[in-house]
Amino acid sequence: MKMIWGRLFGVMSELAGIGLLLTSAWLIVRAAEQPPVLYLMIAIVSVRFFGLARAALRYVERLLTHDAAFARVTEARIAVYRDLDRVAPGGMPSHRRGDLVSRVVSDVDAIQDRVLRLRGPWVVALVSAAVTVALATVIEPRAGAVLAATTLTAMGAVRVVVPWSVRRAGALTARWRGDLAADVSQAVLAAPDLVAYGATDVLRRETRRSTASLAAAQRRAAVVSGLGEAVVLLATGVAVAAIAALSGDLNPVLVGIVVLAPLALVESLSALAEAERLRPEIEGAEARLAELSLAAAAITDPVDVHPLPTSYDLAARDLAVGWSSTVAKGIDLELPEGGVLGVTGPSGCGKSTLAHTLARLVEPSEGQVLLGGVDVRELAASDVRSVVGYLGQDEIVFDTSIRENLRIADPKATDADMLKALDTAGLGDFVASLPDGLGTTVGERGNRLSGGERQRLCLARLVLGGHRVLIVDEPTEHLDAAAGEALMDDLLALAPDRSLVVISHSAAVLERVGRVVAVGDAQHVPHRIAV
Structure with missing residues (x-):
């Protein structure tokens, strides 16, 4: 009108x-x-x-x-x-x-x-x-x-x-x-x-x-x-x-x-x-x-959507992953609820693609991913992503306040919810010390924060979103040894309340994780891996 x-x-x-x-x-x-x-x-x-x-x-x-x-x-x-x-x-x-x-x-x-x-x-x-x-x-x-x-x-x-x-x-x-x-x-x-x-x-x-x-x-x-x-x-x-x-x-x-x-x-x-x-x-x-x-949807939900299981065990059975072509196959892994698992391998072998597949951002080329014993292709993609969260090594931080960056995960979250998530990610004391607190602007791509603070802010966003399985890709990349060690302390402290999949090249990180699977070899030839 x-x-x-x-x-x-x-x-x-x-x-x-x-x-x-x-x-x-x-x-x-x-x-x-x-x-x-x-x-x-x-x-x-x-x-x-x-x-x-x-x-x-x-x-x-x-x-x-x-x-x-x-x-x-x-x-x-x-x-x-x-x-x-x-x-x-x-x-x-x-x-x-x-x-x-x-x-x-x-x-x-x-x-x-x-x-x-x-x-x-x-x-x-x-x-x-x-x-x-x-x-x-x-x-x-x-x-x-x-x-x-x-x-x-x-x-x-x-x-x-x-x-x-x-x-x-x-x-x-x-x-x-x-x-x-x-x-x-x-x-x-x-x-x-x-x-x-x-x-x-x-x-x-x-x-x-x-x-x-x-x-x-x-x-x-x-x-x-x-x-x-x-x-x-x-x-x-x-x-x-x-x-x-x-x-x-x-x-x-x-x-x-x-x-x-x-x-x-x-x-x-x-x-x-x-x-x-x-x-x-x-x-x-x-x-x-x-x-x-x-454009065709990357992920198609089934006609009859299976309800989200109450168990959050994550497993892969003879899994092959890739985009236009397969980059890694024969992957078998088990991650019980509350467990911690490391994934390593040379660059380009498919580690990040595996992470996207576990989070149901990419369909498996072969095999299956199980969440609570149910094939994720029988679940709604949004339900899987509400449980499985992915934190990349170059996660996006917007040029706005800490509050608005966190609100992306849960638009209805209160300031108390956000502060609790920041405490869980090890950033609570830092935010409390700022004059504007949650209203502090982080700058373009978070350039007013250090590398560790930026990673923790993104981690707090995952925590606030209620994800029970967290996949973190190269969490200590671009951080010095002390900052990386402190970040790993806070990450591992999330278990057993949450399951963790840690993708890393760092031997120090993988030693702390314990169980590790390797994807690919030095020549990037896909082969079967197992826990």
Whole structure:
């Protein structure tokens, strides 16, 4: 309803602008005849009214339409997040992280552009043109016919030529914007390693290439937009000349109105040129969002969902794991409820993939994972993940407060619940010592925290979420010996209330864990492993 009212006020604002121009034209011509001033009072008041009304109506129109558009964008962005949750991580092997960010941000904004910058201008232009043509026809039928013909010609040309030119010129900036976002995201994440290995030039060249391609596409789009406006101005010039030639026998006071009528439509028709320049971009963004919504889910729940078992024993039977191909197979392991198990092996042998499979983020290639004696494929994925939590070595920490970072795990958690989880993770005293406590902001990627504090915050998030089986991947990575030892103390203290799977290369960590299984060998050849 807000959008409908917004469209109405937008049309009224444009009509007020047209009324302002045409009334001014009549007033100037009539005043040149030097009539009594009382004859001009209505026109004078009308000029003031139209001038003030145009600004007021435009303000109300923007307020209503943007409010409605933002509501739609919010709903669309939530839908995209749900799609990402449904298909990630197994359903998006060909997408780079930055490209996904571009979809969530730029492509969703295209929905707003369709509502505000594509449909809106067409509604306003069509209604304004109809009213102006009708007025010109009443005054001079031939002028109305000319104005109708030139206006329809301009609209048709803009609708066909501009989108065609954008596509032909390759001026679709969304694709290059996605590439640039992916390159920049990769640069930010890999910057420390690239600097350490002296390989920054490679990524710098790629980023410059994406930047140059995006800039070139935007320049081509600007040229096309100028082409659309040139079409509008050409049609307007033809209309003015033709109407002036046909209005020789018309009352001089009315000549100014019909001659300036085409100029009154320039603003609304020019807006169509910009709208049509955006059409291919908007359609491309919607196609990418549709592709995401139609992507197959990484995990499919069974038709008949088995209830979550009361036991949290975790086991694997002749398990094979992988993404597009198997990277490790023949895995057998047992983790009784409250137990601790270590997993080791060379880089690339499938340890993290095994962790994702145990947490039901990836389907097993072969074999089965059992939770409480029930195959996880018979359980709802959300139920499995409510029990089995995964803590990666580069877990995401958002640039917000400690409270909001924890609330991700349980939106209904109270401050007391959060402090208890932080105590369990060994971070309670630290947070209590901060002036703002739970309200302390952690900085981008948690850069205001030390490595150990960041890991403990992520661990507290798992604890707050109520997970009973915790899979931690390289928990002491990037930590010095003392910090790593202290973190392991707090991790092992979680048992026997919670089961632990600790993935690590560190001999010191594995010695403390006790039972260890090995995945792969030095040559990364998958082979059977057992406890």
